[in-house]
Amino acid sequence: MFIKMFLRFFIVLSITIGSINGALGSNIPNKLLNIPITLTTGEVVTLNDFKEKQPVYLKFWATWCQPCMQQMPHFQKIHEKYGKEIQVIAINLAVNDQLKDVLKVSKKFNLTMPMSLDKSGDLAQNFHLLGTPYHLLFDRQINLVHVTNDSDKALTNKIELLTKNQPLKHLNEQSLYSSEIKPIDFNTSTQAILFTATWCDWYFAQTRAEMATQCINAQNLLNLLAKQRPNLKISGQLSRLWTDDKAMKKYGQRFNIKHPLFIDKSNQYFHQLAIKNLPTLVLIKNGKIIKKITDFENANTILNEISTLR
Structure with missing residues (x-):
């Protein structure tokens, strides 16, 4: 009986681990690990590129978002202080924004971190964006460890811990999982x-x-x-x-x-x-x-x- 129970547990555990992403050490789906992030320089990176190398800090923002603008000085200071230990990427929604708008804000706040415009909307969709500003922190194994709309002490403290390779509690991997959605059929109606x-x-x-x-x-x-x-x-x-x-x-x-x-x-x-x-x-x-x-x-x-x- 014990052996049968153990085998059932082992099978369930194996399926669960395998379904998370097939690669030990990250609690986000493979799709997110490998989703392309196109920088304004033309370079294309993925979260997987930084796995086992650096923690990652993604910030979604828009030029017309007032809290985003208020947070920019702090955002730049974070990059200046921790940018060598953590990969910081600013992702503009590209909703009512173009490259010229992003560059204008970048110049105004002397932003020096890598920038990306989410022209396809794939990043916002897959990272479950519900509002800006939107901050996501990943540890060196690209485990999701923090999600917030606030640029506060909690965010800064976790960034500092990540740069020191201190372990942080992993968020539930289901927070970035979504079921496959079938394309909408607009049928023949006008x-x-x-x-x-x-x-x-x-x-x-x-x-x-x-x-x-x-x-x-x-x-x-x-x-x-x-x-x-x-x-x-x-x-x-x-x-x-x-x-x-x-x-x-x-x-x-x-x-x-x-x-x-x-x-x-x-x-x-x-x-x-x-x-x-x-x-x-x-x-x-x-x-x-x-x-x-x-x-x-x-x-x-x-x-x-x-x-x-x-």
């Missing part, structure tokens, strides 16, 4: 989907006024379109960043929205359709994207264009 965010109109107003105006114009346009084309399938997909059902309800009330509204909680719609600008109106016909609209200054022009959709 539809218009507005990709935006519950904070798009008021948060951008503090950092990028022109973006806030675009967000307001886009939602007003969709409301008008829903009245003019009641037979057209219209919906709004909200970014999951800093958003919950309560925020969605307030957004719907603020704009008096009557069309269906959803939070893209898995980020599947945003990722599959490569949405990198807020807001973006996507027109789909016969299951294929026929146009992406990101400029909502002239509503009449857009409405005339959409009027041809059947």
